[in-house]
Amino acid sequence: MNAGVALAEGVGAVVDRARAFAERERGATPLFLQNLRQLALEALVRSGFPEPGHEEWRYFPVAEAVRLLSGCAGASGAANASRRPGARAALAAVAALGYAEKRQHQLVFVNGSLDPELSTLDNLPKGVHFHGISRLLEKGSPLVEPRLGLLRGHQRHPFVALNTAFLADGALLLVPDRVVCTTPLHVVNVTDGTDGAVATHPRVLLVLGENAQATVVETFVGAGPAFVNPVTEAYLGPHAFLDHYTLQEGSAEAAHVGTFDAHLAPGGQLFTHLFSAGSLLARNEASVHLHGDGAGLTMDGLYLGRNEQVVDNHVLVDHARPHCGSQQYYKGILDGKARGAFDGKVIVKPTASRTDAHQKNRNLLLSPEATVDSKPQLEIYNNDVKATHGSATGRLDPDALFYLRSRGFGETEARAALTLAFASEIAERIKVEPLRKHLEARVLAWLSGNGRETAS
């Protein structure tokens, strides 16, 4: 079956499923959400899934991902981790972050539904809303309704449309003006496909008021075959500050197609950190709209790939107002037959004078079979800018390896030390202590399973 046919059939099957879902849920769904699902579904029918050769998807095997999606059942009703050995095992993989115990503000979703047993929401600062949205969606809520889908991702992006068509649960964070959340807020998505492949469409809505501050960590873990299609929407008010982490450690049989969409008001500051090591096929997409004067953005990314993994990072930074600054720094380490990609675009609109935009991508190829595609792009319509980008790809420096060997390091240790140093540049910028430690340990563990090939 060729890719085009597979895609068309995939859309057909998914659309039928989404219609049935909408029908089933109609009674419990407020009108605005019914409309939203309907609009998303129509957009998906119109656009279909991206065909092979689609410019924005040229480095991601959409057909393979859709094939995985077609084999998935919809997420089944309420589930909780304690009754699912697969989910428990997946959570154990990120034990260092403390999700198994209830020590921090956390929302744990198992196969798309909130697990109340594992979620902890005590002692939040006054006025802060941090909880699941299914309850709010049933009743309709002034907190959710005006924001959900406001960035219109479902009109533009087939997988955001897919997520919206199946929108049923998710996390909401609302930080009122001038409130500072000092401790990180965790959203954990566990996808357990050990009893049969499962598709989940988690949704996160982050709304920060004027001068509000928060740190949010989204973690994706799982077991068995799955299709995980998360969408996060973030709205930063004037001078709001958001530190956002995505930890993608999905199951090795899963496809992960994630989209992060953010809108910044004047003076808003956004930091995003992406760590992507899991899933067979991973697409990490982020678009940030700097729509307020003087907004600032820093995006870090570290992606690891081995075996047959594909990891495709897609970044769009939209400078629409003056005096904004943005920096991207993505690093990739590819081993085995992994394929990595970085496709980043900075658009500086005519209205965005005094823009300072930088984009960097570095890739390390550890094996002869690993490949990488890098496409850093600048699209500039204003002359009052400073914009740079750079991309470099290579293997470990043979001189550095030789130096370490001559100082008594074994081949494996020398390679691990150099690779870890390469990764540390990103890891050390992580401000959440347990997360940074977890990440460094993860990179080390990842390396010990690799690093056997020689440099020559």
Add this chain to the structure above:
Amino acid sequence: MSANQVLDQLTREEYKHGFVTDIESDVFAPGLDEDVVRRISAKKGEPEWLLEWRLKAFRHWTKMKEPTWAKVSYPPIDYQAISYYAAPKPKGEGPKSLDEVDPELLATYEKLGVPLKEREILAGVAVDAVFDSVSVATTFKDKLKDLGIVFCSFSEAVHEHPDLVRRWLGSVVPPQDNFFAALNSAVFSDGSFCYIPKGVRCPMELSTYFRINQADTGQFERTLIVADEGASVSYLEGCTAPKRDRNQLHAAVVELVALDDAKIKYSTVQNWYPGDKDGKGGIYNFVTKRGKCQGARSRISWTQVETGSAITWKYPSCVLLGDDSVGEFYSVALANNYQQADTGSKMIHVGRNTRSTIISKGISAGHGQNTYRGGVKILKSAAGARNYSQCDSLLLGDKCGAHTFPYLEVKNSSAQIEHEASTSKIGEDQLFYCRQRGLSAEDAVSMIVNGFAKRVIKELPMEFAVEAQKLLGVSLEGSVG
């Protein structure tokens, strides 16, 4: 005069080569079908195999779609409204020597500053001049002949060196390669052919000058250069066209082949009519240029200064097949007024230890949109490949745009590739510094722009470097937003 005024003045400089020469021409009625292809072929008295080759290309072209991925916009082209053949009308037999060439034509080249006459032997440049679609005169032919070098018009080569032409034609850019290459293959009327035999270093710069004179015609020339083992050649190409308010199409194909240890240096100063300051008229320059480093240690170098054309769509490329072969690309592209340029280079590394360098400097002014689009592909077989790319953009004025779209695809871990790009305007501090040292705003801007482009211009042969610098100066001159 303030820097802004200087910029204004510089960016408003008019096109200097916009005259029309009144020469009787033999022009086909607009339109394109198999019959037109046959008539072109018949006009040239071509052998059967070439006609078949053209027809095959034409049949393929009718099935192709015009590409739309480039970042340029223009109204759809009506391919049936273009005349596909325009030749200066021969007076009896073709010219035997320069004395017999129409004096009007020679006067035109005089105006263009093309050193066509033999008396300008001191200029040391052998020129093949292509007027509309037909090659009118080739200088220094005898001198080159002594060395075994073939340098002549394409039609002549078809008759006199059919084996060479047949062997290499389409070997780098196959007729089905892309929409415009297919169109060119079907209707190309003339061009230059050059063959440098084994071990010969061409003692002088070879040069082609292209001019579109006739209204509503398209120009489709084809250049084929083959450097045999150990040969080397430096080749220059220049282009101009009269001012007209209608757009004209130019779809050329250039093929270079370098065998073992051969070197080809191909330099272009492209100054087709860019349209007026409101974006009316101008040439659509849709060109396919590709070099094949077929032999080991061969080297192909592209240098281009692009100041003309309403729309440029051009990606001189190198296919690095031979081990240790080298590809280079140096470019200055300028987009002023309503010009749009989507240009860059492709380096395809196939052989081991192949190296490539891309240096691209884009300058945008007025409403100009300048896009660098480049591809570096390291195939699995290209162990030890190395690429370095640098693409800088300079923005003059607040309505222009500069875009950079590099594609870096690495399939071999022993490759090392680097890409860097920056976009900025001329710094106020830089300008202030120059002004403070006594330079006028105009000179300061001109100096900074020339400094920006210097890395590329110094790659040009001397005669061209001077012209290129002047062109840059004429095409714009000051800038601070």
